Amino acid sequence: MKIPYRTLLAFAAGTLFAVSAQAQQFINVLTGGTSGIYYPLGVSLTQIYSKAIPSAKATVQSTKASAENLNLLQAGRGEIALTLGDALSLAWKGDAEAGFKTPLNKLRGVSATYSNYIQIVAAADSGIKTMADLKGKRISVGAPKSGTELNARSILKAAGLTYADFAKVEYLPFGESVELIKNRQLDVTLQSAGLGVASIRDLATSVNIVVVSIPADVVAKVGDAAYQAAIIPANTYQGQTADVPTAAIANFLVSHEGVPVDLVYQMTKAMYDNLDMMVAAHAAAKAIKRENALKGMPLPLHPGAEKYYREVGLLK
Numbered sequence: 001m002k003i004p005y006r007t008l009l010a011f012a013a014g015t016l017f018a019v020s021a022q023a024q025q026f027i028n029v030l031t032g033g034t035s036g037i038y039y040p041l042g043v044s045l046t047q048i049y050s051k052a053i054p055s056a057k058a059t060v061q062s063t064k065a066s067a068e069n070l071n072l073l074q075a076g077r078g079e080i081a082l083t084l085g086d087a088l089s090l091a092w093k094g095d096a097e098a099g100f101k102t103p104l105n106k107l108r109g110v111s112a113t114y115s116n117y118i119q120i121v122a123a124a125d126s127g128i129k130t131m132a133d134l135k136g137k138r139i140s141v142g143a144p145k146s147g148t149e150l151n152a153r154s155i156l157k158a159a160g161l162t163y164a165d166f167a168k169v170e171y172l173p174f175g176e177s178v179e180l181i182k183n184r185q186l187d188v189t190l191q192s193a194g195l196g197v198a199s200i201r202d203l204a205t206s207v208n209i210v211v212v213s214i215p216a217d218v219v220a221k222v223g224d225a226a227y228q229a230a231i232i233p234a235n236t237y238q239g240q241t242a243d244v245p246t247a248a249i250a251n252f253l254v255s256h257e258g259v260p261v262d263l264v265y266q267m268t269k270a271m272y273d274n275l276d277m278m279v280a281a282h283a284a285a286k287a288i289k290r291e292n293a294l295k296g297m298p299l300p301l302h303p304g305a306e307k308y309y310r311e312v313g314l315l316k
Helices: 005-023 038-052 066-074 085-093 147-158 174-182 198-206 216-221 261-273 275-281 283-287 303-311
Strands: 025-030 056-061 080-084 107-123 138-140 168-170 188-193 209-212 227-232 244-256
Touching (some): 025 038, 025 261, 038 056, 038 261, 038 275, 066 085, 066 147, 080 085, 080 147, 085 107, 085 244, 107 147, 107 227, 107 303, 147 188, 147 216, 147 244, 174 188, 174 198, 198 209, 216 227, 261 303
Parallel strands (some): 025 056, 025 080, 138 168, 138 188
Antiparallel strands (some): 107 188, 107 209, 107 244, 227 244
């Protein structure tokens, strides 16, 4: 039986479309609030992937950051995400109080990135100068069970404070926290982010601020190796004229076992081949170095990332 020419054409076009659709890779990059650092870095990653992986359709998703990102990855609702190291460790072990009812055993590591600095910033007219002065004040500690909020619990506990010691505790993203301080509805915000985060820069240009010191002995009392004593250099923010001691926690890029090996290999390689694009998106990316990619990784590597690190000699 002779098949009509038009039928053959339609069949060929349909087959081509099916093959093309099958070949296209979807990469959803999970980030954080739009006023934080995860989001612009996530946007730059989508640009890098779109340029370096022609078959990929890359999108960025704004989220409540670490805990939500990790739960979404476990559920297969994203291909790669940024997260704080302590949240990642808790997710891998399974910690219900931190928002992980069971161990998130599908997660796989891709790379360490830059460090978050815990930045406690108060309006100068609030009277807050030290951590002891926080008692009885109005504070925002980040979105509920976000990486920032987990950091807030740990640091405040190490300083002998609980949420009950505050006049008011708000669980808000960075941008909203800053707006409430500007409107005199809050005294202080704790933000875990890279240095020079847009929300605090915005606050510092609107009101006089105090960046509150977190002494090294308080950092040590957290009792978690993910927390390291660090410094916020002078003039990171307008009006901050001296170095301020604080705590730093590493951030990681994470994927899950369901993402194809070759895709994660391409994503890892593309990022390290195009770090200048990430630095252009935010200066925090200057700290992303290939030689540090595996430092402190609290879970197994994705085989695609492992393939890349073997190729460049980071793994033997």
